[in-house]
Amino acid sequence: MRNALMVAAREYAENARTKGFWIGILMVPVLLVGAVFVMRWLASDATPTRHYVVVDQTGRYEDALQRRMDLRYAASAFSSYSSWVQRNQKEEFKGVEVDLESMPAMNLADFNADTFLDRLIEEQGEEKFEALIEPGGFDELVEQARPRLVETAGEFEVPRRFFRSLPLPADLGIDPMTAKPDEVAEALKPYLRGEKEMQVDGKPVQLFAALIIPAEVDEHFDPLPEGETESSGVIGDVADGIRALTGANQPPPVQYWSGNLADSDLFERLRGNLDRELRQSQFVKRGIDVGLVAGVQRMALPIKKLDPDKETGKEEVSQADVLRENAPIGFVYILWISIMQVASMLLNNTIEEKSNRIIEVLLSSVTAWELMAGKLLGIAAIGLTMLLTWIASAAAMLWYWASPEAEAITNLASVIFDSTLLPAFVFYFLLGYFMYASIFLAIGSICNTIKEAQNFMGPVMMIMIVPILTMAFIPKDPHGTLATVLSWIPLYTPFVMMNRAAADPPAFDLYGTAIMLVFANIAMLWLCGRIFRTGILRTGQPPRFKELLGWLRRGD
Amino acid sequence: MSELALELRGVSKHYGDLKAVREVDIAVPAGAIYGFLGPNGAGKTTTIRMILDIVKPTAGTISVLGAPSALDVRERIGYLPEEKGLYKKMKASSIIAYFAGLKGIDRKTARTRAYELLERYGLKDFADAKIETLSKGMGQKVQVLASIAHQPEFVILDEPFSGLDPVNQQVMEDVIKDLSKAGSTIIFSTHVMSHAERICDRILLIAKGTKIFDGTIDEAKKKIPNRVRLQADAGNDQLRALPGVLQVDAVEDDLHEDLWDLTIEEGAEAQQILQTCFAQGITLRSFDHNEPTLHDVFVELVGEDAREAQKR
Ligand SMILES: Nc1ncnc2c1ncn2[C@@H]1O[C@H](COP(=O)(O)OP(=O)(O)OP(=O)(O)O)[C@@H](O)[C@H]1O
Ligand SMILES: [Mg+2]
Numbered sequence: 001m002r003n004a005l006m007v008a009a010r011e012y013a014e015n016a017r018t019k020g021f022w023i024g025i026l027m028v029p030v031l032l033v034g035a036v037f038v039m040r041w042l043a044s045d046a047t048p049t050r051h052y053v054v055v056d057q058t059g060r061y062e063d064a065l066q067r068r069m070d071l072r073y074a075a076s077a078f079s080s081y082s083s084w085v086q087r088n089q090k091e092e093f094k095g096v097e098v099d100l101e102s103m104p105a106m107n108l109a110d111f112n113a114d115t116f117l118d119r120l121i122e123e124q125g126e127e128k129f130e131a132l133i134e135p136g137g138f139d140e141l142v143e144q145a146r147p148r149l150v151e152t153a154g155e156f157e158v159p160r161r162f163f164r165s166l167p168l169p170a171d172l173g174i175d176p177m178t179a180k181p182d183e184v185a186e187a188l189k190p191y192l193r194g195e196k197e198m199q200v201d202g203k204p205v206q207l208f209a210a211l212i213i214p215a216e217v218d219e220h221f222d223p224l225p226e227g228e229t230e231s232s233g234v235i236g237d238v239a240d241g242i243r244a245l246t247g248a249n250q251p252p253p254v255q256y257w258s259g260n261l262a263d264s265d266l267f268e269r270l271r272g273n274l275d276r277e278l279r280q281s282q283f284v285k286r287g288i289d290v291g292l293v294a295g296v297q298r299m300a301l302p303i304k305k306l307d308p309d310k311e312t313g314k315e316e317v318s319q320a321d322v323l324r325e326n327a328p329i330g331f332v333y334i335l336w337i338s339i340m341q342v343a344s345m346l347l348n349n350t351i352e353e354k355s356n357r358i359i360e361v362l363l364s365s366v367t368a369w370e371l372m373a374g375k376l377l378g379i380a381a382i383g384l385t386m387l388l389t390w391i392a393s394a395a396a397m398l399w400y401w402a403s404p405e406a407e408a409i410t411n412l413a414s415v416i417f418d419s420t421l422l423p424a425f426v427f428y429f430l431l432g433y434f435m436y437a438s439i440f441l442a443i444g445s446i447c448n449t450i451k452e453a454q455n456f457m458g459p460v461m462m463i464m465i466v467p468i469l470t471m472a473f474i475p476k477d478p479h480g481t482l483a484t485v486l487s488w489i490p491l492y493t494p495f496v497m498m499n500r501a502a503a504d505p506p507a508f509d510l511y512g513t514a515i516m517l518v519f520a521n522i523a524m525l526w527l528c529g530r531i532f533r534t535g536i537l538r539t540g541q542p543p544r545f546k547e548l549l550g551w552l553r554r555g556d
Numbered sequence: 557m558s559e560l561a562l563e564l565r566g567v568s569k570h571y572g573d574l575k576a577v578r579e580v581d582i583a584v585p586a587g588a589i590y591g592f593l594g595p596n597g598a599g600k601t602t603t604i605r606m607i608l609d610i611v612k613p614t615a616g617t618i619s620v621l622g623a624p625s626a627l628d629v630r631e632r633i634g635y636l637p638e639e640k641g642l643y644k645k646m647k648a649s650s651i652i653a654y655f656a657g658l659k660g661i662d663r664k665t666a667r668t669r670a671y672e673l674l675e676r677y678g679l680k681d682f683a684d685a686k687i688e689t690l691s692k693g694m695g696q697k698v699q700v701l702a703s704i705a706h707q708p709e710f711v712i713l714d715e716p717f718s719g720l721d722p723v724n725q726q727v728m729e730d731v732i733k734d735l736s737k738a739g740s741t742i743i744f745s746t747h748v749m750s751h752a753e754r755i756c757d758r759i760l761l762i763a764k765g766t767k768i769f770d771g772t773i774d775e776a777k778k779k780i781p782n783r784v785r786l787q788a789d790a791g792n793d794q795l796r797a798l799p800g801v802l803q804v805d806a807v808e809d810d811l812h813e814d815l816w817d818l819t820i821e822e823g824a825e826a827q828q829i830l831q832t833c834f835a836q837g838i839t840l841r842s843f844d845h846n847e848p849t850l851h852d853v854f855v856e857l858v859g860e861d862a863r864e865a866q867k868r
Contacts, residue, residue: 003658006654006657006658007658010654014643014645014646018645352643352644353643355641356641356642356643356644357637357639357640357641358641358642358643360605360610360635360637360639361635361636361637361655361699361702361703362658363608363610364608364610364626364630364633364635364637365630365655365658365659366630366658367627537605537610537611
């Protein structure tokens with residue numbers, strides 16, 4: 001035992017002392033955080049302002065469109081303002097809402113920011129944002145908030161606009177209001193192709209898109225003239241007083257011109273707002289109270305998600321619960337990565353010892369079992385060091401970012417440091433590690449070069465990939481056949497049970513698979529130990545499968 | 557020298573059809589310096605590995621320092637394997653201390669010993685250098701020191717001289733002599749007969765897995781016939797007729813056609829032959845009579861096997 005521990009200590013020191021090891025470990029959190037920042041940056045600063053022109057031959061849409069785009073902009077600027085205030089508030093104001101009414105909580109489902117902004121406008125009323133559109137619109141708000149902010153708060157930087165409409169260029173050579181839509185498009189093409197540039201505040205910019213709304217595009221939607229009936233309709237079918245045009249009778253469509261096919265944000269936004277304006281105007285034309293419709297549209301039945309497995313009175317499903325159900329995916333992934341990583345360390349340094357022939361000296365000093373145990377333990381300690389570093393850096397980051405505003409992060413922290421998930425993680429890490437590490441060790445012992453080892457790693461990887469392929473599905477059906485069957489295959493138990501851990505698996509599965517895993521580990525250690533003992537001293541070609549079976553039987 | 561440090565009885569090792577070692581008996585008295593000699597592929601390394609219980613014999617029994625397996629007494633044994641290698645990233649002193657530690661020496665003692673040994677054998681400046689920065693020969697010296705840092709009473713060195721320059725070969729001889737003076741029993745294998753001749757008390761000669769000779773160096777020299785080499789204007793028959801000459805062989809040599817090897821009777825004096833030649837009027841251009849060296853013994857006893865092994 002003393003010898004095994006000495007071997008373990010050496011393995012640990014050799015790996016933990018290298019810079020590469022720590023760089024590798026710290027890389028993971030740094031990359032994760034980096035990815036978040038890069039994504040944010042791509043979403044904001046990296047996207048240039050998109051300039052567009054609107055040719056509205058109906059004369060009815062342009063202003064409404066502009067107003068709507070302005071409101072959206074104001075709402076999004078306001079939400080930045082609100083975060084800015086939250087971040088810079090004095091301690092005693094933390095958790096207190098920022099003037100206006102409360103911000104709607106950013107739901108995990110609101111991945112589409114547009115939906116969120118529309119809800120914000122809807123709930124707070126358009127008037128509140130009108131004042132914010134113009135430059136300087138936030139001055140008053142910032143002054144109001146000032147007393148509750150810390151000294152170091154600095155200035156609020158009003159976000160720039162991502163979409164900006166421009167007046168039409170003067171040199172089009174046609175009257176855009178009366179020309180045919182195709183002629184207008186033709187006249188605008190040099191700008192859209194970048195052959196000509198537009199001017200904004202004296203600086204040249206490229207035109208990103210043009211929206212051409214033909215004059216007769218929406219007339220057929222208008223209410224039927226007095227006296228006309230459904231049956232007398234000549235240019236289309238009429239149902240419930242609304243005319244639908246078919247085939248050749250359809251009016252020319254609205255044209256959205258843009259050379260950039262990939263970025264469809266502007267297109268989606270314009271289309272949504274056009275439809276919105278059409279509906280608004282039709283409500284008016286049909287004598288329907290727009291305010292009433294808006295009010296009705298805001299109506300929603302109160303609805304709660306409840307979980308029968310939770311305590312009475314606390315059955316409501318919170319965001320934390322949703323995270324909790326999904327967190328195991330992240331855990332499984334980290335489990336897999338870390339087991340792979342440390343087990344391959346073992347493979348590499350076993351091959352090193354073998355090709356350096358250090359192994360013979362070692363084996364004249366320690367038994368093969370002691371050597372194997374020492375290596376397994378030493379690298380297990382490396383693995384735990386790695387995990388602890390990750391957990392600690394996760395804790396540090398979450399602690400740094402947690403705030404009442406960042407409810408999601410707070411919830412994430414509570415899920416990660418949940419009382420059962422972390423111990424389960426460590427348990428499955430250790431047992432999963434010993435299982436795969438002994439396999440890797442056995443492979444290392446029969447190969448002389450990394451290249452030879454790769455032939456053996458192929459099949460092992462095929463086996464190991466399964467939990468990764470299934471990890472996203474298992475939480476959706478945590479007690480289904482797939483999950484249950486995989487849980488009972490010891491090679492998969494650590495991953496799949498980790499996957500199911502948050503869904504309170506049945507006690508039989510939980511303890512049954514754990515006991516089985518322990519026994520499988522013992523069996524695997526024994527089997528791989530026999531291979532290791534014989535293989536480690538062998539030189540030349542790796543043995544054939546039949547030979548391996550012979551070693552297992554005789555163990556010589 | 558009653559006690560035996562090592563005893564092998566009827567030890568064989570078969571690798572499939574290949575009989576690497578065949579029924580070898582060895583008895584090494586405590587305190588001896590014992591040389592394992594033999595051509596390539598003779599089975600020296602295999603025998604050594606079996607002694608250390610790294611490889612299990614197919615048949616026979618081995619007793620090391622009274623124990624059935626070297627692993628039972630591994631704290632008392634030091635081993636330098638044939639293929640040398642060390643952890644490249646470790647420091648010379650740490651490696652010596654590590655292996656001494658594995659042999660049961662406590663950390664502090666192991667560290668002091670490591671520095672002492674490195675200093676004594678001329679590696680003081682490299683004590684804190686990583687192995688990868690040392691030359692092959694220096695690395696090998698470090699490895700030798702690592703195998704003896706725990707002051708073992710039984711040391712087994714497989715080809716300790718290979719890869720060393722003449723100065724370091726001398727250092728290696730000193731290491732062995734120092735160990736012996738301190739009371740250790742030493743076994744080493746080598747292809748360099750002069751080392752064996754200088755430092756061994758006894759040698760084991762082995763070829764094709766079979767023991768050819770086991771005894772002191774003087775005994776070994778007696779095994780081969782007395783020879784005289786001469787260059788003369790005389791025919792085979794004329795030389796054969798000289799008194800005391802058993803056999804005459806023409807030496808295969810492209811430069812000289814008149815070079816002969818005479819095998820003479822045991823007890824016959826080379827001087828006598830020389831005088832008879834003069835008496836008979838045979839013109840001698842050269843006359844050579846040397847005591848047989850271990851080298852001659854080797855070539856005589858296992859030369860055939862060695863050449864065969866080379867052809868294979
Ligand atoms: N692991 C092995 N598997 C199969 N054959 C082996 C193995 N080890 C050694 N042999 C064979 O056993 C025979 C003896 O080898 P061994 O290494 O003992 O020779 P040696 O006397 O040490 O030679 P050298 O002077 O070249 O080191 C050789 O024919 C060799 O091919
Ligand atoms: Mg050898």
